[in-house]
Amino acid sequence: MKLEVYINSIGSVSVQKTFDDSGFLDEVVDYEGTSVKAVDPTYRDYIPPAAARRMAKGLKMSAVSSHNALKEAGLDNVDAIIVGTGLGCLGESEKFVRDLLDNDEQYLTPTRFIQSSHNTVAGSIALDMGCKGYNFTYVHSNISFESSLWDAKLQLENNEAENILVGAVDELVEHHVTTHQFIDHIKKEPVSREQVLRSGTKGIVFGEGSHFFVLSNQKQDTTYSRLIAMGIYNTLKKEEVSDTILVFLHTNGLTLEDLDGVILGINGDVDFDTIYQDLANGIFQTIPQFVYKHLSGEYDTASGFGFWMANKIFKTGKVPEVIRWNDIKVSQPKRLLLYNQYRGKNHSLVVLEKC
Amino acid sequence: MNQGVAITGMGLISAIGNNVADNFASLISGTIGISKISRIKTVHEHEIMVGEVPLTNGELEKLLGLPADSHSRTPLLGIMAAKEALAQAEIQDISEYRTGLISGTTVGGMDKSEQYFYDFYERDLHWNHINSLHAGDSTQKIADAIGLTKSFVTTISTACSSAANAIMLGARMIKSGELDRVIVGGSDSLSKFTINGFKTLMILSDTYNTPFDEHRKGLNLGEAAAFLILESDAIVSKENKKVLAYVKGYGNANDAYHQTASSENGDGAVMAMEKALKVAGITPSKVDYINAHGTATPNNDLSEGRALLRVFNENVPEFSSTKPFTGHTLAVAAGVEAVYSVLSIQNNVIYPNLNFKTPMTEFNLVPETQLKNKEIKTVLSNSFGFGGNCSTLIFTKEA
Numbered sequence: 001m002k003l004e005v006y007i008n009s010i011g012s013v014s015v016q017k018t019f020d021d022s023g024f025l026d027e028v029v030d031y032e033g034t035s036v037k038a039v040d041p042t043y044r045d046y047i048p049p050a051a052a053r054r055m056a057k058g059l060k061m062s063a064v065s066s067h068n069a070l071k072e073a074g075l076d077n078v079d080a081i082i083v084g085t086g087l088g089c090l091g092e093s094e095k096f097v098r099d100l101l102d103n104d105e106q107y108l109t110p111t112r113f114i115q116s117s118h119n120t121v122a123g124s125i126a127l128d129m130g131c132k133g134y135n136f137t138y139v140h141s142n143i144s145f146e147s148s149l150w151d152a153k154l155q156l157e158n159n160e161a162e163n164i165l166v167g168a169v170d171e172l173v174e175h176h177v178t179t180h181q182f183i184d185h186i187k188k189e190p191v192s193r194e195q196v197l198r199s200g201t202k203g204i205v206f207g208e209g210s211h212f213f214v215l216s217n218q219k220q221d222t223t224y225s226r227l228i229a230m231g232i233y234n235t236l237k238k239e240e241v242s243d244t245i246l247v248f249l250h251t252n253g254l255t256l257e258d259l260d261g262v263i264l265g266i267n268g269d270v271d272f273d274t275i276y277q278d279l280a281n282g283i284f285q286t287i288p289q290f291v292y293k294h295l296s297g298e299y300d301t302a303s304g305f306g307f308w309m310a311n312k313i314f315k316t317g318k319v320p321e322v323i324r325w326n327d328i329k330v331s332q333p334k335r336l337l338l339y340n341q342y343r344g345k346n347h348s349l350v351v352l353e354k355c
Numbered sequence: 356m357n358q359g360v361a362i363t364g365m366g367l368i369s370a371i372g373n374n375v376a377d378n379f380a381s382l383i384s385g386t387i388g389i390s391k392i393s394r395i396k397t398v399h400e401h402e403i404m405v406g407e408v409p410l411t412n413g414e415l416e417k418l419l420g421l422p423a424d425s426h427s428r429t430p431l432l433g434i435m436a437a438k439e440a441l442a443q444a445e446i447q448d449i450s451e452y453r454t455g456l457i458s459g460t461t462v463g464g465m466d467k468s469e470q471y472f473y474d475f476y477e478r479d480l481h482w483n484h485i486n487s488l489h490a491g492d493s494t495q496k497i498a499d500a501i502g503l504t505k506s507f508v509t510t511i512s513t514a515c516s517s518a519a520n521a522i523m524l525g526a527r528m529i530k531s532g533e534l535d536r537v538i539v540g541g542s543d544s545l546s547k548f549t550i551n552g553f554k555t556l557m558i559l560s561d562t563y564n565t566p567f568d569e570h571r572k573g574l575n576l577g578e579a580a581a582f583l584i585l586e587s588d589a590i591v592s593k594e595n596k597k598v599l600a601y602v603k604g605y606g607n608a609n610d611a612y613h614q615t616a617s618s619e620n621g622d623g624a625v626m627a628m629e630k631a632l633k634v635a636g637i638t639p640s641k642v643d644y645i646n647a648h649g650t651a652t653p654n655n656d657l658s659e660g661r662a663l664l665r666v667f668n669e670n671v672p673e674f675s676s677t678k679p680f681t682g683h684t685l686a687v688a689a690g691v692e693a694v695y696s697v698l699s700i701q702n703n704v705i706y707p708n709l710n711f712k713t714p715m716t717e718f719n720l721v722p723e724t725q726l727k728n729k730e731i732k733t734v735l736s737n738s739f740g741f742g743g744n745c746s747t748l749i750f751t752k753e754a
Binding site: 081086087088093096097098100101104105108109110113114116117118119120122123124126129130132133134135136137138139140141143144147151154157158175178179180182183185232233235236240244300345346 | 397398399456460461463465468469472473475476479482485486488489490491492494495498503504505506507508509510511512513514520524527528531533547548551552554555556607608609610611612613614615622623626740741742743744
């Protein structure tokens with residue numbers, strides 16, 4: 001008998017002021033650019049300033065979002081920590097490489113190398129709270145977070161753990177942005193928050209953020225939702241996407257009619273948004289559609305923002321105007337499907353149900 | 356439910372051989388793969404020794420029928436090992452069952468990223484490598500090469516225990532019925548990035564590494580790729596598959612002591628081993644051979660040795676580290692050693708812990724220094740990494 005999997009708390013640092021959990025996108029942060037940084041919380045409320053100076057951005061953001069998730073769940077410790085990150089603390093890796101090239105492999109110090117390990121965030125959270133349990137880090141592009149969710153789901157369903165801290169983090173780094181502009185993965189021309197999803201140009205606006213959640217097989221007062229199904233597909237042909245989603249729903253005892261909304265990973269890349277548009281005009285045509293990457297920016301773990309948003313929708317019962325993609329109104333949605341892909345690869349499906 | 360998960364194929368490329376058979380021949384004949392570095396130009400070339408795969412990228416691309424300069428080294432090594440594993444498991448149609456690929460890596464395409472770091476700004480000749488820094492990109496390239504589509508493909512990076520954790524996740528997914536078949540292991544190539552990183556930590560030996568020796572001076576970095584094929588009991592019985600051995604136990608724990616060092620008493624290692632024994636449903640006395648992490652750093656060998664004494668209650672079975680043969684292959688160390696563990700079970704042999712002379716003062720632990728024949732039913736293999744990550748796998752002859 002498999003146990004249920006609940007999302008009991010959330011924590012977020014992102015391009016929006018999501019670190020302040022009191023509202024829900026009441027005040028939207030606008031931007032105009034090809035990349036957009038996270039809004040910094042007051043880090044000194046969470047981390048001693050001396051330590052913060054040596055910490056990579058990904059570590060700092062995660063210190064805040066993981067702290068907030070644990071606090072809301074009322075936990076000091078967890079049975080496992082699972083983090084997804086496309087590139088880890090990339091800024092430290094980039095600086096270490098630059099230092100070694102510029103100085104002919106001399107005068108290097110270990111801090112930047114240590115923080116370059118992909119599992120630095122998961123390791124340091126464990127170190128800070130003295131968590132000796134299972135500690136994994138998934139680093140598979142835009143399914144890094146979903147791999148973490150899947151792993152947590154397996155453990156909680158089989159009662160191998162009761163509370164798991166699951167996270168998603170990536171940071172914005174200049175070298176990464178510039179080089180990815182060369183190959184049109186990131187937009188060359190600045191674009192505004194309002195325009196990005198309909199920009200009609202190649203590439204995306206790069207963002208950053210850290211999202212943490214406590215998943216548990218025990219429901220409690222703070223519980224947001226129930227994770228009921230997941231799917232991950234490394235590649236799908238464009239024409240296979242709709243059928244794959246229908247088969248996925250069927251396999252999990254669901255139909256399109258069971259969905260009160262779909263959260264799509266539309267990111268404004270003219271070459272790949274057609275995959276979402278085909279769904280929006282096809283199997284999802286009669287379903288309320290929501291978007292978020294104009295608010296979060298695109299990065300490997302941006303789907304963590306989508307997951308955060310779904311849970312906020314359930315908790316508040318509200319659907320902010322700024323996330324609506326079609327005209328179909330919905331209030332108090334009960335069941336949401338999240339679908340994400342990046343550049344036609346690493347497709348993920350997550351179904352959440354309000355608790 | 357202590358049923359093991361069947362291993363039906365293995366593939367391996369390391370400094371001591373381009374395939375499983377060559378690796379085994381080297382282990383048996385005492386042929387090591389540690390030498391001065393030749394493929395990477397580094398100012399440290401006279402101060403370090405490494406375990407390099409002898410083939411160049413060009414030679415690997417030729418062997419695999421891939422265009423020149425199309426791949427970084429991590430996926431090239433990975434494709435070699437994955438194809439060998441699939442061939443041994445006699446898998447022709449990769450789409451026949453729900454099949455997954457889980458790979459561990461630390462560097463991904465860092466070798467190319469560091470090489471063209473400034474070149475990217477100057478010309479477009481190597482722009483095909485811009486996106487290959489992603490660890491997931493190397494795994495997807497392996498998936499492409501073996502024709503795996505519409506599937507669960509992911510990458511784990513927990514430093515030097517990555518491949519152990521990939522094997523662990525794969526075994527859990529088979530057990531829970533999420534997948535029918537999974538290719539698990541890892542791939543990691545040498546890079547200036549890792550050489551210099553470990554250099555700053557001052558844990559690189561300037562000579563051959565000497566695990567568990569009082570006078571050990573540190574590790575030799577290595578590169579390798581290793582993959583295992585795990586299959587469900589249903590496939591094994593339906594297709595009458597030959598089973599090489601079983602993944603019987605696994606455990607992961609965190610030392611929560613230091614970002615790069617292990618605790619003095621090996622708390623994390625003890626927990627990982629105890630969890631693995633519990634999953635396997637066996638007592639420590641059933642373990643016939645331990646393939647230790649044994650990196651030959653002062654810190655690891657002391658911590659691991661103390662952990663072994665705690666778990667095995669002073670009755671530590673025969674153990675050795677095979678790192679003097681291959682070097683420390685980082686993310687894939689546990690994959691290399693998983694293959695060695697299965698070969699130990701298949702051939703009833705314990706590999707020598709080369710270069711050992713003097714027992715450590717802190718305890719009376721002496722590894723096997725000679726090749727030894729003994730009936731091996733159960734092997735325990737340890738891998739520990741940065742971030743306090745500790746993993747143990749247990750392999751058995753019987754399910």
